[in-house]
Amino acid sequence: MNNATTTKVFCDDCGAECKPEGCTTGYGTGPDGKRRCFDCCAKWEADQMRDAGTAALYLVDDTNGRPDKLTDWPGRLVFPVRWFGIGNHNFGGRRVDVRFTGPAGKAWHGRMVGTNTQVCRCRRSKSA
Numbered sequence: 001m002n003n004a005t006t007t008k009v010f011c012d013d014c015g016a017e018c019k020p021e022g023c024t025t026g027y028g029t030g031p032d033g034k035r036r037c038f039d040c041c042a043k044w045e046a047d048q049m050r051d052a053g054t055a056a057l058y059l060v061d062d063t064n065g066r067p068d069k070l071t072d073w074p075g076r077l078v079f080p081v082r083w084f085g086i087g088n089h090n091f092g093g094r095r096v097d098v099r100f101t102g103p104a105g106k107a108w109h110g111r112m113v114g115t116n117t118q119v120c121r122c123r124r125s126k127s128a
Contacts, residue, residue, distance in 0.1 A: 041074060059118050079100045097110070
């Protein structure tokens with residue numbers, strides 16, 4: 001038996017046991033080396049968004065293929081899309097621009113380039 005499957009991991013922020021979900025470990029490791037449960041990962045990401053004004057989120061489509069929401073990787077941090085535009089990009093082929101309300105009620109915008117990705121580069125709007 002693999003030692004990794006028998007070792008319990010606890011969140012460095014809240015102390016909760018990180019339980020695997022599906023094919024995941026049940027935790028994320030930040031650049032500071034701390035292991036965080038998915039709920040604490042979402043809190044950490046929201047804090048980073050507030051402080052830095054940038055984020056890489058995942059753009060999720062609705063059942064009709066229209067941009068619907070932005071999430072963090074485990075899907076705990078969710079921001080509904082208020083507006084979207086789809087156009088062309090000279091290198092990536094397809095470009096999707098979105099606007100959403102981020103942490104602390106600030107206006108944000110994001111851009112996803114390409115057809116085989118969900119990664120959306122986001123920034124807090126200057127007017128926010």
